[in-house]
Amino acid sequence: MSSKKNKEAFLTPLGLNNPVTVQVLGICSALAVTAKLMPAIVMGISVTIITALSNVVISCLRKTIPLRIRIIVQLVVVAALVTIVSEVLKAFAYDISVQLSVYVGLIITNCILMGRLEAFAMQNEPWPSFLDGIGNGLGYAKILIIVAFFRELFGSGTLFGINILNYDCVAGAGYVNNGLMLMPPMALIIVACIIWWQRAHNKDLQQK
Amino acid sequence: MANKKFKCTVCGYIHEGAAAPEACPQCQAPASAFVELKAEKKLPTGSNGYTFAYAAAMVIVVAFLLSFVSSSLRAKQDANVKLDTKKQILYSLNVTTADADAYFSKNVKDMILKNDTALVEYPAENFATLYETEGKANRYHVFVCNLDGQTKYVIPVYGAGLWGAIWGYVALNDDKSTVYGTYFSHASETPGLGAEIQSAAFQKRFEGKQIGDSTGVKISVVKNGKVEDAKYEVDGISGGTITSTGVDAMLKSCLGNYSKFLSK
Numbered sequence: 001m002s003s004k005k006n007k008e009a010f011l012t013p014l015g016l017n018n019p020v021t022v023q024v025l026g027i028c029s030a031l032a033v034t035a036k037l038m039p040a041i042v043m044g045i046s047v048t049i050i051t052a053l054s055n056v057v058i059s060c061l062r063k064t065i066p067l068r069i070r071i072i073v074q075l076v077v078v079a080a081l082v083t084i085v086s087e088v089l090k091a092f093a094y095d096i097s098v099q100l101s102v103y104v105g106l107i108i109t110n111c112i113l114m115g116r117l118e119a120f121a122m123q124n125e126p127w128p129s130f131l132d133g134i135g136n137g138l139g140y141a142k143i144l145i146i147v148a149f150f151r152e153l154f155g156s157g158t159l160f161g162i163n164i165l166n167y168d169c170v171a172g173a174g175y176v177n178n179g180l181m182l183m184p185p186m187a188l189i190i191v192a193c194i195i196w197w198q199r200a201h202n203k204d205l206q207q208k
Numbered sequence: 209m210a211n212k213k214f215k216c217t218v219c220g221y222i223h224e225g226a227a228a229p230e231a232c233p234q235c236q237a238p239a240s241a242f243v244e245l246k247a248e249k250k251l252p253t254g255s256n257g258y259t260f261a262y263a264a265a266m267v268i269v270v271a272f273l274l275s276f277v278s279s280s281l282r283a284k285q286d287a288n289v290k291l292d293t294k295k296q297i298l299y300s301l302n303v304t305t306a307d308a309d310a311y312f313s314k315n316v317k318d319m320i321l322k323n324d325t326a327l328v329e330y331p332a333e334n335f336a337t338l339y340e341t342e343g344k345a346n347r348y349h350v351f352v353c354n355l356d357g358q359t360k361y362v363i364p365v366y367g368a369g370l371w372g373a374i375w376g377y378v379a380l381n382d383d384k385s386t387v388y389g390t391y392f393s394h395a396s397e398t399p400g401l402g403a404e405i406q407s408a409a410f411q412k413r414f415e416g417k418q419i420g421d422s423t424g425v426k427i428s429v430v431k432n433g434k435v436e437d438a439k440y441e442v443d444g445i446s447g448g449t450i451t452s453t454g455v456d457a458m459l460k461s462c463l464g465n466y467s468k469f470l471s472k
Contacts, residue, residue, distance in 0.1 A: 035400020064251055066259040073266060080270045084277050091281035094288040102396050102403070152400075182400060182447050 009120070010131040013139035016202060019112045020143040021195045026112040030144055030191060031184040033106065037160050040148035043103050044141025050085070051113055052133030054078045058121040059129035065122075074117045075108075082108050112140055147190045155181030213245040293337045297351055297362050300377035300391035315355070316362075321348040324468040339364035339375070348465055353379075360388055363466055367458025370450040372396040374405065374458060380419065384470045387427070390414040392455060402451030413442045422471055425463045429456040 019025045026047075033043045057077050058065075065073050086104050089097035107113070116136050121129040152158055157165035157177045165175065180186055199205045214228040215221070219235040228242035252258045294312040298305065305311045318335060319327040327350060336342050342349060343366070351362035359382040366375040376392035390411045397403040404410055418439050420426035430436075432446040444452030463470070 033399050035398070039399040064253070064262070066253045066262045068254070068259055069263055072263075076266060076270055080274060083274060087277050087281055087285075090288065091284040094285075094292060098292070102399060105396065156400075179446060 010135040013135040034148040040144040048137025055129040055133035365462035402448035
């Protein structure tokens with residue numbers, strides 16, 4: 001249940017094999033939802049749940065999937081799962097479904113999902129695949145939260161919508177919110193800074 | 209006992225025998241690096257027939273599953289959407305109440321325009337949620353609301369943002385020209401940028417503005433910080449220019465449909 005390999009599947013995506021900073025997957029959605037902290041957290045949780053579930057489903061089916069159409073099969077499984085979850089939420093938890101409606105398209109097309117299905121779930125048992133999904137989802141959420149923290153703090157001067165920097169004394173000292181922080185390119189720059197920091201601290205990741 | 213097969217995990221060498229060899233003849237890996245290959249029936253995952261059959265079965269199963277989920281939840285979802293629409297209308301009137309349904313049926317009347325100026329009541333059981341289709345069918349809704357003795361008119365508006373639909377409700381005072389409150393929402397605008405039209409801060413900017421005068425609809429959303437005529441113009445959202453322009457166009461086109469009623 002918690003062999004060394006399983007632990008690795010769960011823990012490495014949080015650090016040395018992070019889906020965003022090392023595998024460089026899911027960058028596009030990292031740009032889209034990180035202008036504020038709250039959507040970043042919601043997106044992180046949703047991707048974690050869907051990656052884990054679709055990893056399990058594909059891992060159960062992995063021996064039956066025809067090789068030549070495996071990507072299509074993976075896509076259909078992911079799309080069906082996301083659609084069913086959003087339909088059920090719409091019926092039983094309408095407010096949450098409204099919050100998530102923006103993310104449905106972003107979740108389906110997130111390359112972390114396809115990347116993990118193709119690289120891990122197609123070769124491994126359901127339980128390690130589940131752990132791999134949770135680990136990669138959390139690794140993705142971690143980066144989103146770091147990026148969103150800086151973008152919201154310096155872009156809007158708030159955190160979770162609560163005022164942090166917008167006071168007269170701060171403005172009087174010559175500080176203004178940086179509108180560039182709210183623009184998508186800034187997310188790329190922050191992600192790049194995280195990658196830089198991580199590579200500088202881990203010699204293994206440096207390219208020879 | 210029949211021979212078992214062992215595969216070296218380091219180089220892929222396959223050994224046949226009762227147990228794994230002590231060292232791999234190819235790469236000298238120890239016995240622990242070998243895993244037993246269990247004889248398993250392999251499905252013909254490469255064949256054309258299998259691929260077609262699999263694809264067909266998958267499509268049928270998924271289609272059945274989705275239509276089952278959708279049709280079994282339809283009634284509940286519709287009820288949720290109706291309740292949510294009522295909440296949105298009440299929100300434009302700055303009313304937040306736990307029982308939106310009861311408040312709505314007590315204080316708000318769903319009316320439609322007749323001959324551009326008169327209002328006739330619209331049956332409550334037909335309560336509509338898609339005002340774009342209603343507009344195309346020439347049913348222009350006005351919600352007449354009794355708010356602590358004052359009459360307010362709520363007009364639904366709809367349009368397009370950057371990524372998808374945007375819509376909203378504009379509540380007017382009984383002079384039919386001063387904005388009392390607004391509510392805007394969207395299907396898929398960018399969080400933090402265009403999606404800010406849903407924030408209370410943006411919606412509050414419309415309060416007290418004039419819709420227009422006898423020459424037409426004049427209320428507009430302009431570039432952030434470029435307001436010249438504070439009577440009609442509202443600050444847009446920086447970084448959400450296309451969505452802001454969408455709100456502007458939506459107000460002009462939808463309120464334009466009511467111009468005779470509003471100027472009466």
